[in-house]
Amino acid sequence: MSSRSVQRRDPSGGCSSRLNLLFSSSWREGVPSAELPRLLDPMGVRCLEARCGRDAADLVAREEIHIALVDLEMPMESDGDPRPAGHRVLQLLRRMDPAPPVVLVRPPQPSRRDSVRGLNDALREGVFAVLDRPLGLEPMLETLRRVVRRHYADRWPAA
Numbered sequence: 001m002s003s004r005s006v007q008r009r010d011p012s013g014g015c016s017s018r019l020n021l022l023f024s025s026s027w028r029e030g031v032p033s034a035e036l037p038r039l040l041d042p043m044g045v046r047c048l049e050a051r052c053g054r055d056a057a058d059l060v061a062r063e064e065i066h067i068a069l070v071d072l073e074m075p076m077e078s079d080g081d082p083r084p085a086g087h088r089v090l091q092l093l094r095r096m097d098p099a100p101p102v103v104l105v106r107p108p109q110p111s112r113r114d115s116v117r118g119l120n121d122a123l124r125e126g127v128f129a130v131l132d133r134p135l136g137l138e139p140m141l142e143t144l145r146r147v148v149r150r151h152y153a154d155r156w157p158a159a
Contacts, residue, residue, distance in 0.1 A: 032137035053085025101128040
């Protein structure tokens with residue numbers, strides 16, 4: 001795969017070298033992704049938080065997304081609509097040009113067979129990696145490092 005540029009236009013007409021990370025699991029209590037802005041902002045990563053599918057759709061329409069961390073069970077609406085929006089967000093991300101690499105977060109699977117089938121389906125759809133809950137901070141950060149290494153020539157943009 002070719003490496004991508006992390007340059008984007010900012011509203012003042014210049015270029016920004018910040019990497020935009022869309023993440024969507026903060027609607028859960030006590031999740032490690034809530035720590036991402038504090039940890040990644042000093043490294044030049046702009047964390048775009050989506051608490052529901054509608055937030056994610058708005059961010060996808062308005063921002064350039066370089067990496068996405070999508071929880072399959074994210075709710076459709078922030079007002080308590082229980083329908084999961086993760087697959088819808090994946091569809092929106094796949095339509096972007098270029099489509100960003102996606103790290104998928106999924107609930108625990110009922111069996112090993114279901115786990116393997118779900119993993120194969122996600123990888124076939126172009127997902128970069130699949131992480132199972134409960135999710136630790138270190139595996140999530142290591143996966144994001146792998147995305148940057150593979151898709152952005154190991155260049156983590158500086159602020």
